[in-house]
Amino acid sequence: MTIEAEPKAPRTDTRKRILKTAASLFATHGYAGTSIRDLSQELGLTKAALYYHFTSKEDILAELIEQPVLAIRGVMEQEWDLTSSEQRGLFVEAVLRAMSTCDREVVAVFKDPTVAPLIDQSVAMTGVTTQLAVRLAMGLSGVDDPADVEPRHLVRAIAAVGAGYEAANGWRVVYPECETFSDMDLKAISGYVTAVLDAESPDPEVEARS
Amino acid sequence: MTIEAEPKAPRTDTRKRILKTAASLFATHGYAGTSIRDLSQELGLTKAALYYHFTSKEDILAELIEQPVLAIRGVMEQEWDLTSSEQRGLFVEAVLRAMSTCDREVVAVFKDPTVAPLIDQSVAMTGVTTQLAVRLAMGLSGVDDPADVEPRHLVRAIAAVGAGYEAANGWRVVYPECETFSDMDLKAISGYVTAVLDAESPDPEVEARS
DNA sequence: GTCTATAAGAAGATAGAC
DNA sequence: GTCTATCTTCTTATAGAC
Numbered sequence: 027m028t029i030e031a032e033p034k035a036p037r038t039d040t041r042k043r044i045l046k047t048a049a050s051l052f053a054t055h056g057y058a059g060t061s062i063r064d065l066s067q068e069l070g071l072t073k074a075a076l077y078y079h080f081t082s083k084e085d086i087l088a089e090l091i092e093q094p095v096l097a098i099r100g101v102m103e104q105e106w107d108l109t110s111s112e113q114r115g116l117f118v119e120a121v122l123r124a125m126s127t128c129d130r131e132v133v134a135v136f137k138d139p140t141v142a143p144l145i146d147q148s149v150a151m152t153g154v155t156t157q158l159a160v161r162l163a164m165g166l167s168g169v170d171d172p173a174d175v176e177p178r179h180l181v182r183a184i185a186a187v188g189a190g191y192e193a194a195n196g197w198r199v200v201y202p203e204c205e206t207f208s209d210m211d212l213k214a215i216s217g218y219v220t221a222v223l224d225a226e227s228p229d230p231e232v233e234a235r236s
Numbered sequence: 237m238t239i240e241a242e243p244k245a246p247r248t249d250t251r252k253r254i255l256k257t258a259a260s261l262f263a264t265h266g267y268a269g270t271s272i273r274d275l276s277q278e279l280g281l282t283k284a285a286l287y288y289h290f291t292s293k294e295d296i297l298a299e300l301i302e303q304p305v306l307a308i309r310g311v312m313e314q315e316w317d318l319t320s321s322e323q324r325g326l327f328v329e330a331v332l333r334a335m336s337t338c339d340r341e342v343v344a345v346f347k348d349p350t351v352a353p354l355i356d357q358s359v360a361m362t363g364v365t366t367q368l369a370v371r372l373a374m375g376l377s378g379v380d381d382p383a384d385v386e387p388r389h390l391v392r393a394i395a396a397v398g399a400g401y402e403a404a405n406g407w408r409v410v411y412p413e414c415e416t417f418s419d420m421d422l423k424a425i426s427g428y429v430t431a432v433l434d435a436e437s438p439d440p441e442v443e444a445r446s
Numbered sequence: 447g448t449c450t451a452t453a454a455g456a457a458g459a460t461a462g463a464c
Numbered sequence: 465g466t467c468t469a470t471c472t473t474c475t476t477a478t479a480g481a482c
Contacts, residue, residue, distance in 0.1 A: 040447080058268040059350035062476065075448050077477065139348075140269035159406075178424075181403055181410045185428040188402025193395035196369075200387045200394070201440075210441045214388075217437020218395040227427020230411075231420045250465080272458065285466050287459065449482070457474065464467075 041079050043069060046129065048086050053134035057087060057141050084144055090132050091145065097124035098154060108165025111224050118190060118216040121158060126207050130198045137191070155191055159183040162223060178229040186222035193218050251289050253279060256339065258296050263344035267297060267351045294354055300342050301355065307334035308364060318375025321434050328400060328426040331368060336417050340408045347401065365401055369393040372433060388439040396432035403428050 047068050051060040062083055066073045080086045101120045108114050125133060135141055136154050145154075163175045163183035193215045197204065207215070257278050261270040272293055276283045290296045311330045318324050335343060345351055346364050355364075373385045373393035403425045407414065417425070 038447090054349060056266060056268055056349040058266055061474075063474080071447095072449060073476085074450080074478080078447060081477095083476070134349075137347075139264060139266040139344075177410045181406055181424075182428070184406035184410070185399040185403035185425070188406075189395040189399035189428075189432050192398025192401075193391055196391055196394035196398075200391045208441060210438060213438050214391075214440045215395070217435055218392070218399075218432045221431045221435030221437060222399050222428045225427055225431035227431060228420060228423050230424045231418060248465090271456075273456080281465095282467060283458085284460080284468080288465060291459095293458065447482105449480100451479085451481100453476105453478075455475080455477105458472090460471075461469085462467100463469100464465105 040071075040075075044076060044079055044086065045090060049090055049129045049131040049135070052087070052090070052138070053131040057135065057138045057144075087135070087141065087144060090128070091135060091141075094125050094128040094132060095145065095154070097127045100124065102157065102161065106161075106165075108162060109168050111220055114162060114165055114223055115216050115220045117162075118219045119212045122190070122194060122207065122212050122215055125194060130205070133191075133195050133198075155187050156184075159187045162186060166223065181230060182223065182225075186219045189222050190215055190219040250281075250285075254286060254289055254296065255300060259300055259339045259341040259345070262297070262300070262348070263341040267345065267348045267354075297345070297351065297354060300338070301345060301351075304335050304338040304342060304346075305355065305364070307337045310334065312367065312371065316371075316375075318372060319378050321430055324372060324375055324433055325426050325430045327372075328429045329422045332400070332404060332417065332422050332425055335404060340415070343401075343405050343408075365397050366394075369397045372396060376433065391440060392433065392435075396429045399432050400425055400429040 044065070048060070048065055051065055051068060055064070062073050062076055065086075066076050069076075076086075080089070098121055101117075101124045104120075106113065106117050108117055142153055159180065160172050160175065160183070163180040164170065164172060166179040166183060167174065167176045169175060194207075197207070197211070197215075204211075254275070258270070258275055261275055261278060265274070272283050272286055275296075276286050279286075286296075290299070308331055311327075311334045314330075316323065316327050318327055352363055369390065370382050370385065370393070373390040374380065374382060376389040376393060377384065377386045379385060404417075407417070407421070407425075414421075
């Protein structure tokens with residue numbers, strides 16, 4: 027019995043090829059902007075072939091985001107005291123690590139406006155980035171109820187999450203050969219986030235708002 | 237001749253109503269995720285009525301983004317020495333001011349992946365946020381050619397622009413009654429951007445990358 | 447596992463009545 | 465300025481041959 031590199035069914039990587047290509051197209055053209063036809067042409071397959079591997083377009087999306095969404099939810103369900111800058115940094119790193127459990131192009135899909143409602147149905151999780159921002163803002167305000175968050179802290183947290191999200195997302199463009207984040211990378215990105223959270227820039231004027 | 241509040245043709249605000257509603261829907265569901273049918277139903281009109289006011293769906297989009305894109309391009313075409321943090325702050329404020337020339341919901345459209353290629357054709361401007369990031373990264377690296385930008389500066393600038401973009405975009409959610417940015421608001425947002433640009437967080441490891 | 451062929455509907459867009 | 469009706473193309477998805 028000699029060693030054979032490809033045993034007998036090496037072509038069943040089609041499923042993975044589909045997921046990989048779908049992630050790339052969704053990231054580039056958006057979920058709604060990518061049709062099954064686009065995807066099948068890019069793969070050199072027919073539409074029908076895709077429907078052999080997946081039951082629907084949404085099914086492809088669901089499989090793409092399942093892992094990272096579950097991982098992030100796991101991190102969010104832990105107990106976190108986010109009132110200190112250090113703890114917030116660790117929290118952000120944990121989230122980034124959870125996000126790294128998926129193909130890197132999938133990250134771009136998280137903010138696709140046409141994807142959010144679909145995530146709700148399948149995995150029961152609304153606006154990942156929004157939830158993160160609210161969580162961090164609660165830490166900044168030192169409150170336990172999202173409703174008690176100070177608006178100025180919320181915009182600040184939204185900006186901070188935006189920095190982290192774009193950094194993680196831009197990583198694949200700037201460092202195409204980098205497959206996963208190193209610890210240094212994570213430190214760098216979470217550094218951007220905490221920089222915004224802890225910035226001594228003037229907070230927006232609160233007086234003029236009701 | 238007495239003063240009459242509504243002279244005689246007050247219903248020609250339909251065009252503006254369309255633009256307003258389109259901006260809202262595009263921001264919420266994305267450009268590709270919003271159909272002419274969705275838009276007409278939201279407006280209580282028929283599709284044909286929309287096509288009386290605009291020649292195409294893309295025409296609506298073009299009119300929405302024309303002003304801010306021209307304004308931002310105007311700022312970008314100026315001479316800027318972005319090697320100092322102060323100058324970068326002023327640059328960012330100028331860009332934000334230019335962005336404020338449009339309906340606030342239009343801001344969300346700028347990052348719609350299905351919109352970017354359409355902007356290219358109509359206004360000849362690719363990836364507004366990417367261009368901003370490159371410009372700021374050039375300042376950080378102290379170079380005049382985008383090709384000479386250091387990767388670590390580019391990711392940092394991408395994160396910084398992300399912070400500013402999300403702050404500007406999140407503003408309308410956190411402060412719904414706020415129509416335009418005050419000077420204090422602009423200072424706050426540009427503060428988030430410069431916080432990332434000037435953060436002393438560890439830059440990503442450069443060694444492992446080619 | 448992949449194909450051809452096709453259904454059923456929604457998309458963007460137009461013609462012409464009122 | 466808005467309507468009804470229609471056209472064409474594209475969409476997701478299925479049936480059945482190979």
